[in-house]
Amino acid sequence: MSEETHAQEILDTEPTHHEEHIVGPRVYGIIFGLLMLFTAITVGASYIDMYAFNAVVALAIACIKAVLVILFFMHVKYSSRLTKLTVAAGFFTFVVLITMTMTDYISRAWGLW
Amino acid sequence: MSTIVMLPDQQTASLPKRSYLNEEYGLKSWLLTGDHKRIAILYLISITIFFFIGGFFAGMIRLELLTPPSDLMAADTYNKMFTMHGIIMVFLFLVPSVPATIGNFLIPIMVGAKDLAFPKINLLSWYLYVLGGILVLAALTLGGVDTGWTFTTPLSTHYLNTHVITAGLAIFVAGFSSIFTGLNFIVTIHRMRAPGMTWFRLPLFVWSHYAASVLMVLGTPVLAITLVLVILERVIGIGVFDPAKGGDPLLFQHLFWFYSHPAVYIMILPGFGVISEVISTFSRKRVFGYTAVAFSSVAIAVFGFFVWAHHMFIMGVSNYSALVFSLLTMLVAVPSAIKIFNWSFTLYKGSITFETPMLYAFGFIGLFTIGGLTGVFLGSMGMDIHLTETYFIVAHFHFVMVGGMLMAFLAGIHFWWPKMTGRMYPEGISKLAALTTFIGFNLTFFPQFILGYLGMPRRYAAYPPEFQVLNVLSTAGATVLGVGYVLPLLYLAWSLKYGKIAGSNPWQATGLEWQIQSPPLTTNFVETPVVDYEAYDYEWLANKTKHEVQTVG
Amino acid sequence: MDSQVIATHPEEHAEHEHSPYLRHHFANLEQQRETSTFGMWLFLLTEIMFFGGLFCAYLIYRNWYYPAFVAGSHQLSIALGATNTAVLICSSFTMAMAVYSSEMRWRKALVGWLLATIVLGGVFLGIKAVEYREKWEKRHVPGLNFSAAGFTHQDPNYPEDKPLAPDMAEKTQVYFSLYFAMTGMHALHMIIGVSILIILVIRAWGGAYTQGHMTTVENFGLYWHFVDIVWIFLFPLLYLISRHQ
């Protein structure tokens, strides 16, 4: 049916359309190993005195771990642009919540009132 | 190019034999339906009930305020009145008003889909809404809540012995209903568009719902967790917001308004969508500057997340932070201005008729502009110091919410009534109702601006006698307004049986929804439509109609 | 398209190739799959913001009451916490493998991996329960049986920790409030997850998800990994504050 094929055509040109990508056990294994490794590192790092950087390091490691999970376990690396944008939108709003609230808490002591 | 169109002959038209209304019968076929149109009707009925419950409380508020002392009811009763009024109107009426009814009904049709992406979740969302409603009613019958709709801590957590937890749960549950509606819309708009329905062929109604849905999905969870914390603090006394335990009550304000400011845009954006459709249809013109109107919705959604602390200017946020939030508030007002002017210019060189939806839309433009501009008063920090927590605010938000969104809701209901039911509403009396609401509204809420500047605080059961004159005006207006709202209820019910048969496209509008029978089939379309024209393309419609007249007639 | 014409047309599906999984309102399976995955992602978006409120509160109070947070954190068992992190990462791995088995249409493997995930989830919750019980015994549950007394004098178990001044010791209550709110919400998500997993296993045993339609398993996997990610942040934030002190 011509209408059907026409529909198919348009669907196919959707930029978010993509081929299914199967991630295999090898990748999962590697990621699993990395995650365990980073867990060990973050525990170890917390026993080293790095002044203000302890928190930074801990968060950085947590972020790396989260990104690994998101990209590979959750297949975002192989997903459509739409999925990537969705994830980004979530973190963006989260950052807005934190930073805009912080503008208040950080600057409360400024000035003299 | 001529865009004159002939209306189909109304007298000879008959209701289609099959439609979503008569596909199945029985209560069960409604309560277990997955059909977005039936769910929309379920929503329509339930929000109407809650609107009138909320309206009843408004009536009691206005009656009490007729005289300066709190003589009609005790102060705590009054406090319960406005709390229930606020909670019901915001969470059980205005947030779901346009999206869950009109949006639910139309978005799948407008994008050319058979249903929303997740019909079951859509039904679940209605059940959650009902559960939320029941919890509110439970809180009400158990003895009421008197926190105000804003749940300010530590008042709500430690100093009241009313049913705060029940009400909190109610809003938590209703919030998830709204999250699911938004989620469904976003997915549908992204994934279910018919072939040829590109983003820039979408009606502006869809764009504005898309923007509102983003706000629902991203904002509401923060309200949910905030309420969870409030409930935990009340039940077991954890110390997150309690200053006695080292918590910061302002943090509650931050989290609450992080949702509730975007929520006001959840409440208005779908209304914007309705107005775009109505204005375009009755001036028979493409919306002036389609892209600008579409993107201003998105801009409102994005910037809506950056301005919440303007509700906290005097509450002890840092002055510098207030500065930033005030600046952003001014920025977020601009897209609304763009819309207003674009709509005005849509009329330019149109061919305008003045059916009821159009009258409501005019009412919307005027009242929302006043409401919005007074929002700018409040966003201007120095002015806000004097105006905040007075009747000026009450007037501001009733102008945007009632004068704006409620008018838009009524415009939409009248506009799509023929599509939903297959029958026309009676034109004469509905024009009268539109006029009544407009007059009643101004009489009710305009005096409140003056009261506010005079300094009358909101949430006051008793007030100094010198404010009485204006309050009497306001109460008188509310009575007129109440009549204006009861009228549509009556004549719309009447029209279900006695209204004229509408035919598929009584307004000769261009949207996809008007190209199918009314009321539509359960599957909306007989076959998946292929869209090859822009939104609001009246020339396409004229040609199509000509063509149709030749072949069918 | 005028009403009469439409009304005489019955719903037609004949020319679509028909799969039993295809819901009537989708054009094809591909669209259906993408749609539900996107829906799942949007749901996770709301979850981010749900936990986001808690993280925001945490950040603020941690800056205000840093010593109290350090002291509170030192009361948590790093061994249990680290074990739980490892358990959860394992469970994410088993979940990923379950999805893989589903894609490969290996029924037994799918059931096996799902069961492993359930067990690991259960272990996590068990360890969490042990920790909660310990909190209760130490009187560290805000609101219910909280006492800051333990923080104002030297604790023989934590010789490096200096006692806190009484006012700061009181603020450990804020720490524990957040601890319970955050881990409690997380545990709630785990419980929901395990419950769904049980249903999935039963269905998978019956042969579902291994005949080409595995969206449910995939989407559940997304949920499970998300819950894992939340813990990946909770662990350093709650357990690992300045362990060196």
Place this chain on the structure above:
Amino acid sequence: MHYFISPVLWQFLVNWLTHFALFPPEASSIAPYADALYFFLILISLVGMALVLALVTGFSILYRKERNPEATQIEGSTLLEATWTIIPLALFMVCFVWGALLYFRIYNPPTNAMNIYIVGKQWMWKAEHPGGQHEINALHVPLGRPVQLTMISQDVFHSYSIPAFRVKREVIPGRYTTVWFTATQPGTYHLFCTQYCGTLHSEMIGEVTVMKPEEYQAWTEGSTSGMSLAQNGERLFASLGCNACHSGNAGARGPNLAESYSTRVQLTSGSYAMVDDAFLRDSILNPTMHTTAGYAPIMPTYQGQISEEGLIDLVEYIKKLNTNYRVQQTLNTSQIQSPVQNQAQSPVATRVQQPAPAAPAGVKP
């Protein structure tokens, strides 16, 4: 606005509006500034409204169907759209800047302001004058002098609002907030609680009385309780044992508090803090939140032991350690001899052994 119009016209306008009760009295130095901004906002709103109305009604008449049966399709116009983006934006920016200036004016008290403490609780306002005058649901202030209110709540959020002065500020539990004004018209004005605070929120109201300086003088003398806040504070300071550590001696365990007010102290964290009312209050309740550099964090917390009024007394006392407060306070209280007045010449140093008076006013039972 009153800068642009002639003063006579301005007076007329104000009187007319006040008479018709569209407009509250302008009784503080801030009020004209606030009203000027208000008029500006109304002006641009009217312009905006008029514009929108003109467009909508004009087009409705010109292009109604009977007159214009055929619509002409128009895409849009970038130029027009840019215009109505930029012009409102510019106007809104003016509102922002003007509003911000006013905001900082209202919330930045001048340094010479006289200080009055306000304690809010469900559902009353307590005002505490430094001279020891206490008022409930009332406030007396002198004409023409800048007055700063330092406010705190004992329970929930309240909000102190004097519409005639166009000032208002939230009163928060656990934290001092301030607001200031200079009254310019003698008279009695409304005082409202404008933050919803529970059942009797609408009865948490009172009166602000603006008095000519002489009358105010007479009022302060007539309504003193005999003890200034600082004197109360002195007694509390002794009875709570503060001087065990804050004796001012070289070997004292705590820092010398004399002359500390309005200075900057270094904290153990290395940062500096300004010693103001909020800092003093916080030091007593949460001493470890900002430990003074060079001292061990040994100061006990007095959380839950001192009422807000007691804290105000202590703060006022420590503040007055700057100077010989006794000389000052005679300006505010009448000449009544207070029991402690002649006990010590140097206010802090010598009274370590003095027996604590039985339960001074500010201590919680």
